[in-house]
Amino acid sequence: MKITIDGKEFSCKPGQKVYDVAEENDIYIPTLCLNKLNHEERPAGCRICLVELVGQGNAEPKLESSCSLPVHDGMEISTKNKVVYDERREVLELLLSEHEQDCRNCGISGDCYFADLCFEYDIDGVSVCSECPNRKDGCFLARDILCLGPVTHAGCNAFCTRNGDPCESCFGVLSNKDVLVFGLEAFGENGFTRDQVLEAAKVFSYEEVRVLEELMDEYDLLNKEVSE
Amino acid sequence: MTNLNVNVEHVTRVEGHGNILVDAKEGKLERVMWEIPEAPRYFEAFVKGKPYTQLAQITARICGICSIGHALTSLKATEDALDIEVSEQDVKLRELALHGENMQSHVLHVGYLALPDLVGEGSVIPLATSHPEELKKVISLHKLANELSRVTCGRTTHPRRLIPGGFSKLPSPLELENMKTKLEGSVPVLHEVASFVKGLSSALPDFERETEFISLTHDDEYAFYDGKIASTDGDITPVDDYLSVTNEYVVPQSTAKYTKNNRESYMVGALARLNNNYDLLSPLAKEVAEDFGLSPVCHNPYMNTIAQLVEVVHSVEDSINLIDDILDKGIEEQGLNHQPDIEPKAGTGVGAVEVPRGILFHEYTYDDEGRCTKANCIIPTNQNHGNIQHDMESLVPQILDQGEDKVELILEMLVRAYDPCISCSTHYVDVKFKR
Structure with missing residues (x-):
């Protein structure tokens, strides 16, 4: 046959x-x-x-x-x-929409086939956290180091964080706003202020910073008083 | 009488763009010029305002060949300004990284860029059919050097693990042991490559012009990472006073600044290091140098290529010793993703490191938040431009009767012997306002 x-x-x-x-x-x-x-x-x-x-x-x-x-x-x-x-x-987009993206705390981050596929099929909405092997206590945010991984487009296989340095967002900010909100919340939960995030965001374009600022206002994230 | 008109725009098999112009009428030399038309880079301007943590990452991008050297020089300047301590182990690992880069760059220059001149070819590609076995050996050395850079810095170019105060991640003992085995295995290959180059070295022009050679020097080691500034004219200058050695000035035909010290120009690079530190070469490297009849002070710039070959041997031998040292003492554990505790403060610091093409200086001033307010980088190739110009002025009258093609080749070989990295060297832009 x-x-x-x-x-x-x-x-x-x-x-x-x-x-x-x-x-x-x-x-x-x-x-x-x-x-x-x-x-x-x-x-x-x-x-x-x-x-x-x-x-x-x-x-x-x-x-x-x-x-x-x-x-x-x-x-x-x-x-x-x-x-x-x-x-x-x-199909991948539908699966991703139902997927809880807590990559920072996920046991298979750094070796996630689903994240690899999303990158392969050029789906915006997967952050560097999905590729990063430093989860939970190993996460830079948990150690008071501002890492831009949660708001950065995946695809670099988290090169910097694998080599011990926080993410500097070479691949740029995600355009999927749901995931951005998730990332900004992660900054807030770990005690970072709006000013600190905007300072680090200086590496982004004006447009990208504006999107982050709008999201912070809209969802009342990283409110200075609350964080401090 | 000879009329000569050489106009090489741009010289090939070097990094960046440089032009050679020679005009002679009836045997009389009218003009010899080494021109640097490359656009300036502005790195010193755009690191202003950046935090000290980012400077090494940014300035490493000045060069794709010497990225480790730039990162280390930048870190040394930052660590000097902010009084940051680096452990003995981390210094050794940094020296290892520097050896990796030195080998990478030298093998690239000797094997792929200079060798074609010696066998009479226009590029390295024809060597794949004319000298396949020799070329494979050169490539295997290049691969080894790449691997040493990767093991120490995280990747072959643009190091990620080098940070102020040490390393964000250390190589594992197993990686270092494997590296050592490979380095030891490369020693016979080095000998074979050296004897291959020896067989061709008669093609190097026999030209000498007395000049000054400047490099780092150290009492205990062949200086790469640390030391004071030494000149073959006898002066020793502390690194902090580097400006008294470099004395930069501007010439109209170049976007790169020129430098001079005791004489009208000086040379930096492998030959300068060898001339200043010959006694501290490793035993095998000395053997190779003796084989080529290379001893201090050698005033033939074409021998820079051979000095690079000697340094590759030195780097392999010294790397083996460094790995032994590190493994004997045991690698000190540091947490995953190590970020040293550093208190930013105001200050100025200078870093000087011997990178493949010569001595490299970075100087930064920081404000009390650890943000850079002023930066200055003096790159090896811009220290060599003046010497290339003066070499040409002295060489051309001696070879004027050899015809345009030959003059062109000899001058191109001269430029290539300096292994210039022209893009890195350009700083200066001449702005004229018409009112």
Whole structure:
């Protein structure tokens, strides 16, 4: 039995799933819910492993989760095209919207596949904290050092914090306001004042500082009197 | 009679932009000029107002080759101004980082930039087919140097772990042990590369012009990280008085400032260090220097490339000793993400470090909140520009009859021998107001 994935033909056995054939042939398909150690466990719930089943004859192409899609002879699959990318991105955004982003206190920060995927699919809303291995007491904020990680776009793999220095926001401020509020709250909880945050924010552009100031006003965050 | 018109715009296989202009009519030299047209950088202006914690990170960006050197010089100036102590172990690790950078830069210059001249090629690419085995050895040394920088500083360029008062993260003993094994393994490779260069060294022009050589010097070690300013003319100056040595001035053909001390110009770099500190070279490095007939005081600027090769050997040997020292005493534990307690205060401090291209100075003044109010950086290449100009003026009349192509090549080789980092050296902008 043969199927075609991204234009290349591969042999497979009846009953196999498309994800497994791709994996055997080193074709990368992301997944969050499939148990990498035990492939029997596959709730097919995360929908990140979506692929396009190319329609045969007059049939329309269909998006299917590859981990639950059984192979059939002559099947044609596309894992990398714009439709697949966009759909996976949307799924990730939906998952992220329901995800409590307390990365600073999360046990897998610094080694988080979900955060990596969000970065790979260019989703704004994941801070450097998700990539930083210093959680809880190790967090710079907990040690009275103002680290800009909570309001900074991820993607650097937290290079500075991994090497013992606080984040200086090379990748710039996140544009996802929910996460920014979360980050600003984290500054406040750790005793930093509005002035201190604005001082550190001098590395940002005028526009970015204005967004931070507006959020502080709107949500009454880092109120000087309260913090002091 | 010869008419000569050389106009190299810009010299290749150096960092940055520099032009060589030579005009001669009927055997008479009319003009020789070393021009620096590169745009100024303004680093000293934009560190003003920045807190002391950020200065090393910012000034390291002056150079992609000497980022570790700039960071360390900056830290030394800051630590001098704010009276910050650095532990003996951290000083040794910083010296190790500096060796990594020194090897990186020297191997890059000797192996990729200067070597093509010696084998008569225009770049390093043809060497991949003509001398593949030798080139692989050069690349393996470069890789080793990169790794030493990464182990000590967190990455190969633009160090992250160097902070005022020490290190934010230390290398693990295992990393240092692995590094030591690799350094030891590189010694035979160094010998092979040295004998390869030796076989080609007859291509180096035999030109001498007496000049002054300035570098750091130290009683106990071949000075890189610490010492006083020494001149081959015999003066020893404390680092705080560096301005009395550099005496910067401005020339119309250059955006970089020129410098002079006892004579019309002086030279800094590997050859200057070797001339001032020859006796303190490591045993293997001395052997290599003797092999090339290099002994103090050598006045041939083309031998700077060989002095760099000698220093690579010294750096490997000294790094092995440093790692032994550090491991013998055991690495002192420091917390995860170590940030030393520092009380900012007002003050002025000077830092001087020997970076690959010569002696580098940073001077900062801080206010009582630890914000920089004034900064001055004097970069090795801008100390060499005057010497390059005077070398050219003395060299061109001797080679005038050799034809334009040959004159051009010999002058380009001269500039390359100084291994100039031109972008780093530009500071000065001439603003003329028309009223």
